[in-house]
Amino acid sequence: MPAKRTASASGNGEKRAKGLALDTALAEKCINTIRVLTADVVEKAKSGHPGAPMGCAPMAHLLWGEFMDFNSDVPSWPNRDRFVLSNGHACALLYSMLHMSGYGVSMDDLKQFRQLDSITPGHPENFATPGVEVSTGPLGQGISNAVGLAIAETHMAATFNKDGFDIVDHFTYVICGDGCLQEGVSSEASSLAGHLGLGKLIVLYDDNNITIDGDTSLSFTEDVAARYAAYGWHVQSVNDVNDLDALRTAIQSAQEETDRPSIIKVRTVIGHGSIAEGSHKVHGAPLGASDLSQLKVKYGFSPEESFVVPDDVRAVYSGRGGAAKYEAWQALFAEYSAAYPEIAGEFTRRSRGELPVGWRDALPRFPVEEEKKAVGTRNHSEAVLNAVAAALPEIVGGSADLTPSNLTSLKCSGDFQKDSPAGRYLRFGVREHGMAAVLNGMFAYGGLRPFGATFLNFMGYALGASRLSALSRFGVIYVMTHDSIGLGEDGPTHQPIEMLESLRALPNMLVFRPADGNEVCGSYISAIENRHAPSVVVLSRQAAPAQEGTSPEKVSFGAYVLSTHGNSPSPSLIIVSTGTEVQLAVGVAKELSSADGLTVRVVSMPCWELFDKQSVGYKREVFPEGIPVMSVEASGVHGWTKFAHSSFGMNSFGLSAPGAKVYERFGFTVPNLLGCARQVLKYYSDKNAPSLIDRVSFPGPTYPH
Numbered sequence: 001m002p003a004k005r006t007a008s009a010s011g012n013g014e015k016r017a018k019g020l021a022l023d024t025a026l027a028e029k030c031i032n033t034i035r036v037l038t039a040d041v042v043e044k045a046k047s048g049h050p051g052a053p054m055g056c057a058p059m060a061h062l063l064w065g066e067f068m069d070f071n072s073d074v075p076s077w078p079n080r081d082r083f084v085l086s087n088g089h090a091c092a093l094l095y096s097m098l099h100m101s102g103y104g105v106s107m108d109d110l111k112q113f114r115q116l117d118s119i120t121p122g123h124p125e126n127f128a129t130p131g132v133e134v135s136t137g138p139l140g141q142g143i144s145n146a147v148g149l150a151i152a153e154t155h156m157a158a159t160f161n162k163d164g165f166d167i168v169d170h171f172t173y174v175i176c177g178d179g180c181l182q183e184g185v186s187s188e189a190s191s192l193a194g195h196l197g198l199g200k201l202i203v204l205y206d207d208n209n210i211t212i213d214g215d216t217s218l219s220f221t222e223d224v225a226a227r228y229a230a231y232g233w234h235v236q237s238v239n240d241v242n243d244l245d246a247l248r249t250a251i252q253s254a255q256e257e258t259d260r261p262s263i264i265k266v267r268t269v270i271g272h273g274s275i276a277e278g279s280h281k282v283h284g285a286p287l288g289a290s291d292l293s294q295l296k297v298k299y300g301f302s303p304e305e306s307f308v309v310p311d312d313v314r315a316v317y318s319g320r321g322g323a324a325k326y327e328a329w330q331a332l333f334a335e336y337s338a339a340y341p342e343i344a345g346e347f348t349r350r351s352r353g354e355l356p357v358g359w360r361d362a363l364p365r366f367p368v369e370e371e372k373k374a375v376g377t378r379n380h381s382e383a384v385l386n387a388v389a390a391a392l393p394e395i396v397g398g399s400a401d402l403t404p405s406n407l408t409s410l411k412c413s414g415d416f417q418k419d420s421p422a423g424r425y426l427r428f429g430v431r432e433h434g435m436a437a438v439l440n441g442m443f444a445y446g447g448l449r450p451f452g453a454t455f456l457n458f459m460g461y462a463l464g465a466s467r468l469s470a471l472s473r474f475g476v477i478y479v480m481t482h483d484s485i486g487l488g489e490d491g492p493t494h495q496p497i498e499m500l501e502s503l504r505a506l507p508n509m510l511v512f513r514p515a516d517g518n519e520v521c522g523s524y525i526s527a528i529e530n531r532h533a534p535s536v537v538v539l540s541r542q543a544a545p546a547q548e549g550t551s552p553e554k555v556s557f558g559a560y561v562l563s564t565h566g567n568s569p570s571p572s573l574i575i576v577s578t579g580t581e582v583q584l585a586v587g588v589a590k591e592l593s594s595a596d597g598l599t600v601r602v603v604s605m606p607c608w609e610l611f612d613k614q615s616v617g618y619k620r621e622v623f624p625e626g627i628p629v630m631s632v633e634a635s636g637v638h639g640w641t642k643f644a645h646s647s648f649g650m651n652s653f654g655l656s657a658p659g660a661k662v663y664e665r666f667g668f669t670v671p672n673l674l675g676c677a678r679q680v681l682k683y684y685s686d687k688n689a690p691s692l693i694d695r696v697s698f699p700g701p702t703y704p705h
Contacts, residue, residue: 021066021248022066026316027244030061030065030316031061031242032273032299034057034061034096035053035057036295036301037308038057038093039054039292041120042113043306044306044307045113047114048089050092050271050274050282051283051284052093053090053092053093054270055241055270055271056175056268058242059204059206060097064100064101064320065317067171067255068171068173069170070131071322072098072101072130073102075103075131076446077326077329078347079167080170081172082133082146082172083133083172084173084174084175085142085174086139086146087175087177087206088136088137091136095113095120095129098131101317101320102318104131105131111307122137123135124136125705126444127472134440134444135472140180140181141440141465143174143186144440144465145438146203147189147190147261147437147441148189148437148443149172149441149444149445150193150198150200150201150441151198151416151426152445153172154421155416155421155422156168158421162339165332165340167332167347171201174202174203175204177205177208182219185433189434192428192431194233195429196417197418198261199257199262204251204264204266205264207265208269211280212280228263232260233262234254234261234263235263236262236264237265238264238266241267251264271283275287346393350394351447359391363524363552365518365552368547374543374545376542377514377515377519377580378406378407378481378541380516380521380544381524381539384520384524386411389410389424394449395424396424396426396442396451397426397452397453398425398452400430400454401429401430402454403453405481406453408453408479410424415427428452432461433461436452436469439451439452439465440465440468443474444474449477451476451477452479453478453481456482456483456500459536462478463502466503469509470506470508470533473508474534475527475531475535477537478535478536482540483496483538483579484580485662486634488541489658495653496635497636497650500513500633501638510535510610511607511608511609512526512527512537512607513579513607514579515583516582518550518552519555519604519606520539522553523535523537526556540580541659544579544582544583549563549604558606558607558614559605559622560622561601561602561621562582562603562604563586564600565589567599568598570599570627571627572599572681573600573630573677574602574628575589575601576603576605576623576629576630576631576632577602577603578606579633579634580634581633581668584632585632585673587673588600588670589601589602591674605643608639616693620693620694625690626688626689627689629644629692630648630680631648632649632668633648634649635649636651637650642692644692645684645692646679654666
């Protein structure tokens with residue numbers, strides 16, 4: 001057995017004891033360099049937010065110069081400290097720190113702030129800039145993502161650490177502002193963090209008393225410290241951000257508080273050093289030549305020079321010894337691998353985002369002949385999700401207090417709680433928006449494939465964060481049950497009408513509405529294998545009988561010919577549908593074939609986005625030219641014009657009644673749809689149905705990142 005290492009081998013033992021303080025003069029020079037550099041960045045762009053970076057400069061200096069462990073040469077080092085700039089408009093600060101710390105952000109990149117194709121966009125984007133963990137800007141998202149990062153660290157440590165081998169042992173640091181703490185999403189996530197006792201989460205609150213409208217006294221007078229104490233956080237206050245000793249001591253105390261997340265309320269002055277310091281006027285506009293000039297003179301810089309980083313300042317951040325700490329961790333991990341080769345291999349696989357060979361083989365199939373009773377697709381999801389979780393230990397997630405309805409509990413694992421961090425099932429509580437933002441942080445951490453569940457209609461609460469899942473290219477899996485008016489008695493407040501349209505309109509979002517168990521299985525497979533796009537698996541409460549012709553593999557095409565009814569080589573009509581309405585489409589097709597002697601094709605379309613990615617040739621095979629197409633879906637009809645000449649769907653809110661009665665009232669029955677299909681056939685009896693596949697389409701823009 002190799003010799004065991006203590007936790008200090010990873011650097012955290014020393015870090016917990018103290019920050020590595022600089023002499024006062026050099027520290028002041030570093031802080032003033034940050035203030036001037038960030039002001040230069042915004043000034044050259046003629047756009048941006050200089051005030052927060054100038055006010056928060058001492059916080060950034062201590063974190064990057066004394067406390068945080070990172071290796072700029074290996075930005076993806078699993079045991080790095082995570083940093084989140086929740087008030088993402090202050091990103092000139094983040095980019096300046098990344099530049100001085102040796103990440104791949106050059107001085108020329110700083111000069112290209114907010115310019116086309118630069119790696120220094122107007123708000124942080126995780127896929128654009130090395131060293132940026134999550135995309136922030138919509139306020140409240142970053143601090144909520146950080147809760148997810150801290151959950152992931154806690155879970156991964158509980159899963160992989162062994163006695164003497166703390167291969168996962170680091171902090172998550174956040175700088176946030178008043179706006180972040182006003183947004184409701186941060187309240188949801190912070191409440192959860194307090195419940196879970198996330199002791200490795202440290203938030204520095206930029207308390208500058210300023211919002212865009214003016215002083216916070218206009219709208220935000222609550223006692224933030226008392227609020228966070230009520231959440232169960234460790235709360236401290238620093239009355240002056242420039243008091244480095246007090247700030248340093250507070251961060252050290254936060255590191256030593258292992259049972260509660262910490263927030264440090266730090267009084268700052270927005271635009272520190274500007275003529276307009278302390279005013280909302282310095283929040284979102286360049287200082288201007290005159291103000292910038294006096295700022296440089298005040299802090300010992302030449303007003304004739306711009307983008308200056310003195311050598312001794314650069315050495316403070318680039319010479320932090322990150323490489324040495326990384327190498328010490330590498331040595332520790334090598335010994336860990338020798339002692340625990342199987343679990344070390346699993347850690348490496350998951351950190352790389354790789355899937356184990358043969359994982360699909362563990363998933364269930366749902367043959368028609370074996371179905372004894374039709375159940376909702378949420379029931380099939382329960383079976384598939386549990387099989388996926390058994391095959392992939394990186395599957396971690398939960399429900400927003402709807403576990404018995406979403407059917408998402410994991411039989412292979414217990415709950416993730418403060419006293420059981422190795423558990424893989426999270427009780428998010430009634431916090432849909434917070435849940436989605438936390439999931440983003442968990443995915444950003446690496447080594448996990450998080451999922452979250454609620455009713456589809458309540459995805460509306462979560463859209464702010466789920467949109468960022470798509471933008472950030474995070475393969476979060478959203479499990480959304482109660483998919484339509486078919487949920488019945490809960491009525492129109494719970495019945496989604498526009499939500500499918502809303503989700504389908506999001507770029508880089510996969511939306512699945514499977515028709516039966518096999519399509520549910522295929523939806524999860526596609527969701528898992530598309531790790532750079534979030535997926536929404538939309539599931540029914542109402543029964544969805546097994547259909548002849550479905551298979552998990554066919555889902556990857558987005559749409560496919562499910563069945564053809566009649567003897568003609570060319571159909572007279574194509575009915576395309578999703579989810580539980582596929583059974584209605586099949587019923588209509590059978591009736592048209594037997595009663596009218598027509599040949600009718602049924603197309604199941606579980607995922608529009610995957611179908612859009614198929615070749616034109618394949619699309620023409622599914623929807624041949626000259627044949628009218630009718631869509632049937634118990635949702636809004638907008639968007640179906642891409643595929644169908646006529647669409648039957650919802651144009652109003654639903655009703656409270658048993659699901660079958662609601663379906664009947666809105667015409668989702670075979671007899672009514674049969675009449676609609678005959679109308680479509682009559683309309684096109686003397687005219688050719690134009691191809692909806694063969695049309696001029698315009699490629700979207702290309703992105704450099």
